[in-house]
């Protein structure tokens with residue numbers, strides 16, 4: 001009897017240690033699992049169905065014209081279905097995100113504009129900075145946290161900011177061609193864009209606001225489908241603060257463009273401001289314990305018919321509602 005009791009205690013202790021180790025190391029374990037699984041192969045071009053407004057630019061990229069001088073450039077054969085946006089003015093053009101490192105985006109840009117193109121990423125994940133080293137002018141948001149890590153004019157993301165190891169990509173560094181202050185306008189010639197700080201998905205995430213057309217290019221901040229708020233640098237508190245601020249600052253008719261394709265949409269992925277109201281209400285309900293999550297990890301919290309917030313566990317070392 002005593003022997004059975006002893007075995008029970010030892011087994012229990014081992015289980016507690018294993019669960020504790022999983023809890024502490026859940027993020028590196030997830031990243032390792034993704035790395036071992038690898039990315040699925042590219043879909044055959046013939047098998048891809050483009051949206052009505054989308055056309056192939058070559059055998060990899062597709063382009064949708066949002067208006068005469070604004071383009072959504074996507075990678076529909078790649079399972080992450082990345083979208084980058086090109087905004088062209090009378091003097092200059094800006095590429096918002098440079099896409100995955102799989103291919104060279106510059107020949108596509110050359111077909112769309114003859115103006116000099118600068119690039120800025122909405123955040124530092126590998127599928128948004130993949131072509132940065134091909135540009136003469138890489139802009140970065142003027143945030144003290146990023147400036148402090150620039151040496152001799154060069155910025156290199158760290159491994160958890162970049163996350164490219166999950167698909168076998170090395171971390172690139174690039175020369176910073178200019179710092180764009182939060183709230184400042186960049187005049188492309190007859191067309192001005194404003195940089196907004198929109199932390200949540202990552203602490204230094206930004207969005208670019210085109211106020212003349214009422215468009216916000218928001219990277220991975222929100223959208224239809226899954227909102228990734230469980231990654232190493234994500235913060236639920238920052239998500240809520242950003243959402244409340246955007247709701248008070250942006251006009252109600254603003255269209256928000258995401259950087260990954262929606263579940264069933266075959267077009268540049270955009271949502272209206274109602275999605276931000278849903279996100280705000282959902283985050284408040286999560287914070288107050290009024291919204292049940294599903295699944296083990298990350299937990300999925302439904303905020304409307306199409307969209308879940310994927311969040312870390314709450315508790316010590318888990319999802320934080322504090323941020324600075």
Ligand SMILES: [Zn+2]
Pocket residue numbers: 123125201220
């Ligand atoms: Zn991202």
